[in-house]
Amino acid sequence: xxxxxxxxxxxxxxxxxxxxxxxxxxxxxxxxxxxxxxxxxxxxxxxxxxxxxxxxxxxxxxxxxxxxxxxxxxxxxxxxxxxxxxxxxxxxxxxxxx
Numbered sequence: 001x002x003x004x005x006x007x008x009x010x011x012x013x014x015x016x017x018x019x020x021x022x023x024x025x026x027x028x029x030x031x032x033x034x035x036x037x038x039x040x041x042x043x044x045x046x047x048x049x050x051x052x053x054x055x056x057x058x059x060x061x062x063x064x065x066x067x068x069x070x071x072x073x074x075x076x077x078x079x080x081x082x083x084x085x086x087x088x089x090x091x092x093x094x095x096x097x098x
Contacts, residue, residue: 008042019063052079 012020027034048055058075 019060022064055079 012023014021014024027037045056048059055075058079059072062071062075
C-alpha cells in the first residue's frame with residue numbers, strides 16, 4: 001500500500017496582517033490537536049472556494065475577535081445576491097426565447 005499523503009505548509013505573518021495575528025493567537029489557544037484542526041480549516045476553505053472562489057478571501061479578511069455568524073451570513077448573502085444561479089438561468093432563458 002502506498003502512502004499518498006501530502007504535506008502542506010502555510011506561513012502566516014502575525015506582524016503584517018490582522019487576520020494572521022488573530023489566527024496565530026487562536027492556534028496558541030487550541031485545546032484540540034492542531035493538525036486535525038488545521039486540516040479541517042483547509043478543507044473548509046476548499047469547500048468555500050468550490051461554492052464561490054471569492055469566499056475564502058472575503059471571509060478571511062473579516063477574521064478578528066469581532067467576527068461572528070452575522071458577518072458570515074452577510075458575506076454569503078452578498079455573494080448569493082450578486083451571483084445567483086437562478087438569475088443566470090433566467091437571463092439565459094430570456095435570451096433563448098427572443
